[in-house]
Amino acid sequence: MMKKFFKNIGPGPLVAAAFIGPGTVTVCTLAGVNFGYALLWAMVLSVFATMVLQEMAARLGIVSQKGLSEVIREEIKNPITRGLAIILILSAIVVGNAAYEAGNISGGALGIQTIFGNPKIAIGNSDFALLPIIIGAIAFVILYIGNYKVLEKTLVSLVILMSLAFLTTAIITKPNLLEIFKGMVVPKISEKSVLTIIGLIGTTVVPYNLFLHASLAKTKWREQSDLHHARKDTIIAVVLGGIVSMCIIVSASAIPSQNISNAADLAKGLEPLFGINAKYFLSIGLFAAGITSAITAPLAAAYVASGCLGWKTNLKSARFRAVWIFILGLGVLFSSMGFKSIEIIKFAQIANGLLLPVIAGFLLWIVNKSSVLGTYKNSKLQNILGILILIITIFLGVKGILSVFKVFQ
Incomplete structure (x- = not known):
């Protein structure tokens, strides 16, 4: 029974792994510290919206046997519109x-630093942090091996480790279960919490996950009869990801101090209250995230660059590897040097704010096309849910862009 269950695990855990990064951990930490259990409902809403959109992306990948960026290039017939769409997608996702x-x-390194410190190596006249390297x-x-099964098993293991770490941390804090349930089902919005709510939803409903899911789903499953496996895989993984995020909020709610800005601070804050184990579990969770x-x-x-530019989406192709090596290399370099480019991050946030409603709208349009999905196109209920989510993403996009301009003025 368990062997069959693990055999049918697909890209769902990889999607959960993608949206629970250090950014999500930080936003959830701040939500818990500043608002207690009051914003848990925002995570419930985020999980629901993510499930609906990711199911559409996975279905598109399996039925069409194409990635989302490939379908965008093929289905937008107007060359100017297609060119603008490709530029926006490449800007938001790749940059x-x-x-x-x-x-x-840096987030992964921060988790380990909390336990082992921050060793550095000297290269020339510069000091580089060792853990990011x-x-x-x-x-x-893991990426260079270029084997989907290796990638899948590694990430599933890390997601399980992360889930257990954050769940254990939340249990250690002995939370009030009735208050947690109330926070999940009773929406509360104040002027101070609006940006945090946007952050919680924005770090869960992620544009690049829609591209990732479609590409990985077609790699894992090639038959339309596998759609029910994909649906189950998506629901289980996204709900698990939501539970992990909620556990971080619950853990952070246990801290009386307001002087907490990230998960490393949270780990240190939990130690005097709940013992050194709380610090260790949280640090391991942050490392895995x-x-x-x-x-x-x-x-x-x-995957996005390959689809947009018409390359083969082969894990071992030179062009495919060149893209991820470039991005990973930049990340290691900037992280080990402690460099933070505010302007680049600002640009990325604006591009993602624009991209999320555009991609959600395009996805909704494409999954209603019989020429692409045939009998597997959206039902009326799926369209109603999709339109509601599209309205939310437009609101998020506008608010997110405005908040970026406000912060960086």
């Missing part, structure tokens, strides 16, 4: 993932 990769690697090397080896995102972000960028 965006390059900007965020340093954060993914080690994390980058691990990610490089960082390294999984450090693997999936370059992978997604390579």
Whole structure:
């Protein structure tokens, strides 16, 4: 029974691994510290929206046997519109993932630093942090092997490790289960919490995951009869990812101090209250979150670039490898030097804010086309849910872009 279950595990855990990165951990930490259990409902909404969109992406990949960026290139007939769409996608996903990769690697290193400190090596007149280089090397080896099964098993193992670590941390804090349930089902919005709510939804409903899921689903499954496996895989993985995020919020709610800005601070804050084990579990969770995102972000960028530019999406092709090596290399370099390019991150956030509603809208349009999906096109219920999510993504996109301009003025 268990063997059959693991055999049918698909790209779902990889999608969960991609959206639970250091950024998600930080936003969830701040949500818990500042608002307690009050914003758990936002995570429930995020999980639901993610399930709906990721199911559409996986279905598109399996039925069409093409990645989302490939379908975009083929289905948009107007050359000017197609060119603009490709530029926006490449800007947001490839440049965006390059900007965020340093954060993914730094987040993983931060988890280990909490336990082992921050060793450095001197190269010439410069000091480089050693842990980001080690994390980058691990990610490089896993990606360079170029075997989907190896990639899948590695990331599934890391997601299980991350889930257990954050779940254990939440249990250690002895949370109030009735208050947790109330926070999940009773929406509360205040002027102070709006940006945090946008952050929680924005770090869960991720544009690059739609591209990643479609490409990985067609690699895992080639028969339309496998659609039910893909649907189950998506639901289980996204719900698991949502539970992990909620566990971080619950853990952070246990801290009375307001002087917490990231998960490393949270790990240190939990130690005097709940013992050194809480610190260790949280640090392991942060490490797993960082390294999984450090693997999936370059992978997604390579799939997107290959689809947009008409290359073969082969894990072992030279062009495919060149894209992810470039992004991983930049991430390792910037992370080990402690370099943070505010302008690049600002550009990536604006591009992603624009991209999410555009891609959600395009996905909704394409999964209603009989010429692409035949009898597997969207049902009325799926369309109603999709339109509601599209409205939310437009709101998020506008708010996110405005908040970026406000912060960086």
